[in-house]
Amino acid sequence: MSDQGTQEPGLGRRDRKKAATRRTLLHTATRMFAERGYQETTVKDIAAEAGVTERTFFRYFPSKEDLVFAEIQDFVPLVAREIVRRPAGEPPLTAVHNSLLAAAGRLDGGLAILFVGAPPRALTGQTRRTHVLTDFEDGIGTALAERFAEHEPEEPVRRRALRASVVARAAVGAVRSALLIHTRGAEATGSRKVADFAALLDEAFAVLRTADDA
Numbered sequence: 699m700s701d702q703g704t705q706e707p708g709l710g711r712r713d714r715k716k717a718a719t720r721r722t723l724l725h726t727a728t729r730m731f732a733e734r735g736y737q738e739t740t741v742k743d744i745a746a747e748a749g750v751t752e753r754t755f756f757r758y759f760p761s762k763e764d765l766v767f768a769e770i771q772d773f774v775p776l777v778a779r780e781i782v783r784r785p786a787g788e789p790p791l792t793a794v795h796n797s798l799l800a801a802a803g804r805l806d807g808g809l810a811i812l813f814v815g816a817p818p819r820a821l822t823g824q825t826r827r828t829h830v831l832t833d834f835e836d837g838i839g840t841a842l843a844e845r846f847a848e849h850e851p852e853e854p855v856r857r858r859a860l861r862a863s864v865v866a867r868a869a870v871g872a873v874r875s876a877l878l879i880h881t882r883g884a885e886a887t888g889s890r891k892v893a894d895f896a897a898l899l900d901e902a903f904a905v906l907r908t909a910d911d912a
Contacts, residue, residue: 720758722748724772727765732892736766770830773812776801778841786849790842790861794869795903797841799896809892809899812873831870839866872902 726748730739741762745755759765780797788796802809842862846853853861876898883894 716758719748719750719754723750723755723758724765724769727762728769736762767830771833773801774834774837776804778837781838781841782844782848784845789907790845790865791869791903791906793845794838794842794865795872795899798873798899809896812877812895812899831874835863835866835870838869839863842866868906869903872906873899876902 723744727739727744730744730747734743739762741755742752744762744765745752748755759768777794777797780800781793784793784797798812799809802812839862842865843858846858846862850858876895880895880898
């Protein structure tokens with residue numbers, strides 16, 4: 699998913715219009731999933747709210763599930779860019795945490811991109827879900843390695859790569875744990891508040907930072 703108001707350089711009017719329609723569908727779906735739930739929101743609902751036909755929706759996404767995967771895949775580079783430009787003195791986990799919040803804050807629906815983007819039992823494509831998760835981890839890991847290389851150039855490359863990979867996968871584990879608890883709570887109470895998920899995400903990263911003291 700692109701930032702709001704982003705203009706794609708080098709695109710003609712037709713391509714810009716197509717890109718804008720795709721963004722509108724993604725933004726609309728994220729908001730509606732957050733409000734109603736993934737399973738309760740149909741393609742017909744999304745298309746109507748976005749002001750297009752179902753036929754138009756299917757020209758951009760073969761299914762509602764494909765739209766969800768596209769949301770996360772578009773989100774990863776936004777997070778990666780934030781990680782690279784976080785302050786030098788910020789610890790790696792804190793940098794990832796703050797980057798997730800910053801990237802989500804520039805999108806319609808904010809953090810809803812995460813908790814509606816991966817409803818555990820709603821998505822049937824296990825192979826694709828695993829691929830998207832790996833892309834998320836790899837994107838964060840690559841950004842961390844770049845950050846380490848810039849701020850700690852004397853660190854051996856192998857050590858840098860290992861540290862970036864471990865931190866990235868621990869961070870994604872924190873996100874997944876927050877998602878799991880949030881989803882269970884939503885199933886029990888019917889509440890899907892973004893603020894609730896944000897609080898869980900904060901707690902999950904706090905657990906990582908204090909794991910040795912637990």
